[in-house]
Amino acid sequence: MNSIKYSYLLWGVGILGLNGCHRLYNGKILTGLVWLFTYGLFGVGQLIDLFLIPSMVEEHNDKVKAKLGISSQGVPLHNSNGAITMKTSAPQNRQQLMVALLKAASFKGGKLSVTQGVMATGATFAEVEEAMKEMLRTGYVSVDNHPETGIVIYDFHEL
Numbered sequence: 001m002n003s004i005k006y007s008y009l010l011w012g013v014g015i016l017g018l019n020g021c022h023r024l025y026n027g028k029i030l031t032g033l034v035w036l037f038t039y040g041l042f043g044v045g046q047l048i049d050l051f052l053i054p055s056m057v058e059e060h061n062d063k064v065k066a067k068l069g070i071s072s073q074g075v076p077l078h079n080s081n082g083a084i085t086m087k088t089s090a091p092q093n094r095q096q097l098m099v100a101l102l103k104a105a106s107f108k109g110g111k112l113s114v115t116q117g118v119m120a121t122g123a124t125f126a127e128v129e130e131a132m133k134e135m136l137r138t139g140y141v142s143v144d145n146h147p148e149t150g151i152v153i154y155d156f157h158e159l
Contacts, residue, residue, distance in 0.1 A: 001061050004025055007053045013045045022053060026060040070107070097123055097131045102156065110159030113151050 004024060020035025038047025049056075057142040104120030105112040112120075117128040132154050135141045141154045 001064065002057050002059045004054055007057050011046070011049060011053060015036040017051065019043075019046050023056070026053075027063065028056065032138045067103065088130055094131060094134070097127060098135060100134075102133060102159075105154070106110055107157050109152050110156045112156070113146075115151075115152060 007022045007025060010025050013021050017039065018036065019038075019040030020032040023029075023032035023035055035041060035045055035049075038045075040049075048096055057148065077115050081099040101112060101117050102122075104117060107120075108116060112132075114125060114132060117123070117132065123131075132141065134155070136143055140158075141156050143157060144153050145151065146153050
């Protein structure tokens, strides 16, 4: 997965005359080469890219996830046979729901929101929220807010 930080760092290399490195890094080979040989479209394209880098990185990362069979939320799209999978029924009991949430969190780097839990398990918002709160009370997870969106995120410590 590409990083916005490294994209900006590569954008800054344009000061040394190597314009377009950030585009090459984010999979935009043709325009990256054009930027390289035209000094970032004579500096104008390089300057405009300063504002476009976050969307370039997101687009590249979404393409990589799609190739890996993972949705943009980090949920696997394919089973072991390569077929697209969709959860049609919610787990039957609380223990199964917690295990399903744990598996979903493992695909998300150990962090999961209630909405992501609903999408991954097929359970209702109330069921997922109650299961997450139970795991919070027992110490399996901690709760925090996403720094940009403020969404409540449950952090699974052991993942």
